[in-house]
Amino acid sequence: MFPEFNPHPIFKDYVRYETRRQFFRRGASLMGAAALGMLAPGLAKGAEKVASLSHAKNQPIGPHFAPRAKRVIYLHMVGGPPQMDLYDYKPAMGEYYDKDLPESIRMGQRLTTMTSGQARFPIAPSKYKFQQHGKSGMWVSELLPWTSKMVDDMCFIRSMHTEAINHEPAICYMQTGNQITGRPCLGSWVSYGLGSMNSSLPTFVVLVAKPTNTEQVQAISGRLWSSGYLPGQHAGVSFRSAGDPILYINNPNGVDAKVRRSMLDGLKALNEMNYHDVGDPETHTRINQYELAFRMQASVPELTDMSGEPESVYQLYGNEAKKPGTFANTALLARRMVERGVRFVQIYHNNWDTHANVSGRLPMQCKDVDQPCYGLIQDLKQRGMLDDTLVIWGGEFGRTIYSQGGLSKDNYGRDHHPRCFTMWMAGGGSKGGTIYGETDDFSYNIVKDPVHIHDFHATALQLLGMDHERFTFRYQGLDQRLTGVEASRVVRELIA
Known part of the structure; x- marks a missing residue:
């Protein structure tokens, strides 16, 4: 879908400087996903897709009960x-x-x-x-x-x-x-x-x-x-x-x-490539704000x-x-x-x-x-x-x-x-x-x-x-x- 992308060194720093807590948390998620994939491949893929979409779109939590004020x-x-x-x-x-x-x-x-x-x-x-x-x-x-x-x-x-x-x-x-x-x-x-x-x-x-x-x-x-x-x-x-x-x-x-729209489309493609390579959710925040x-x-x-x-x-x-x-x-x-x-x-x-x-x-x-x-x-x-x-x-x-x-x-x-x-x-x-x-x-x-x-x-x-x-x-x-x-x-x- 995307052309081959060689990330800038600063993107690699994102992983290099992560904390120990972030590393183990990421590792725990990976091991859990692997175990789930072996036990129930279809369920794992479905759950991963839903979680990814929800995270990427920054969907609101929604009210816990009927609100009086909107x-x-x-x-x-x-x-x-x-x-x-x-x-x-x-x-x-x-x-x-x-x-x-x-x-x-x-x-x-x-x-x-x-x-x-x-x-x-x-x-x-x-x-x-x-x-x-x-x-x-x-x-x-x-x-x-x-x-x-x-x-x-x-x-x-x-x-x-x-x-x-x-x-x-x-x-x-x-x-x-x-x-x-x-x-x-x-x-x-x-x-x-x-x-x-x-x-x-x-x-x-x-x-x-x-x-x-x-x-x-x-x-x-x-x-x-x-x-x-x-x-x-x-x-x-x-x-x-x-x-x-x-x-x-x-x-x-x-x-x-028209020029502005074309520029934003190109910028969005670059940001999507960045997100695909790094996975920082703030990338989608930036896309949405543009x-x-x-x-x-x-x-x-x-x-x-x-x-x-x-x-x-x-x-x-x-x-x-x-x-x-x-x-x-x-x-x-x-x-x-x-x-x-x-x-x-x-x-x-x-x-x-x-x-x-x-x-x-x-x-x-x-x-x-x-x-x-x-x-x-x-x-x-x-x-x-x-x-x-x-x-x-x-x-x-x-x-x-x-x-x-x-x-x-x-x-x-x-x-x-x-x-x-x-x-x-x-x-x-x-x-x-x-x-x-x-x-x-x-x-x-x-x-x-x-x-x-x-x-x-x-x-x-x-x-x-x-x-x-x-x-x-x-x-x-x-x-x-x-x-x-x-x-x-x-x-x-x-x-x-």
Whole structure:
């Protein structure tokens, strides 16, 4: 079928540098196949063919049971939103203004180096008014008037907690289930488990929204949406807000679609020869990605062209939706993506790290996301998509009730706080109108129904039809999973 091929020395290095464990594992498979071939030749050949096809095509595992959600839109607020200024109402703090945080509340818990050297830890009650809304009676800050209209569609978790206290490990933990980089993120796991819903678009897309206020923007690393040890095809594809949505989406001058198709056919033949000689499954990943890129040259321009959206849609999301790169624009684009079969859309919105100037920055942050989040939920609902689309909102940790640095009645700052923070979900089988978990009067410790990051991941996978304990990938001799080896639970109270 193929002409004689003399492999490059680098291909021989692939075998030369394999580990002892890889060698014995390969040898064990060979001996097993030989024994099977002697006992049942037909069965051995059939099993080998099925395994080869499955491995080569990187077929998804598929759900373990009927899923409630088919797709996910994850809205990550980078920097850590202050829960006591948004969702975790603490009226008793008014009496503690400028008093030190009691040691009986802190209990010697770890602080960041930004406040550990402070002589005092003055309590800074939220300066924003709260009201109860909906049948659930959820308390919501005046900074979120649009969100307050839909609390009965939302499932609030006020008892999230993490061990990470600094941004890089905390964001990594929230996204991948581990503070150490190099692991697959939630989007990659979903891609690996459930596969594509549209062969002409990526399964997992990442959008980075630019905040209106850029006072203290956190670095967001592409490692957050890498596929880690999963096959490379499950990595997130990052869309840009300016210029071509994806680099090199257009052919260069002088190269038309026919020439491009011919080039890819030749490249595929060379890659198949490489796979035949070496057997590296990543070769087929590369073939699949080249083919997807070719199909995306037609599908992506249509996806990102919003000129056909009616004015009523822009009124729903807000006028900022007309400006590329804004949170409103990316929220609308996320709806267009899931509508066309993108399985997982990850949106990052930056600048929630309010160490100072809460009064100056937090209103702008909330204005960026408030109406667009409302518009997204209502848009999905109107299109009959909310029931099987899981929307997630939250950061990597919370903020402290005490002020970092100076304190005045007009302004204050808040440091990182991993002990408790608030997240919410909507749609996708989550239980709307639920308020789960409680914190103490200082929004410092959890007093009821704690939810760890791994519990949250287990619950999200459950909604997607995946059993987090059985959903694994073999790597370095271990069955790796998103929720790690620690005891984790599905929070059934969050599921409708």
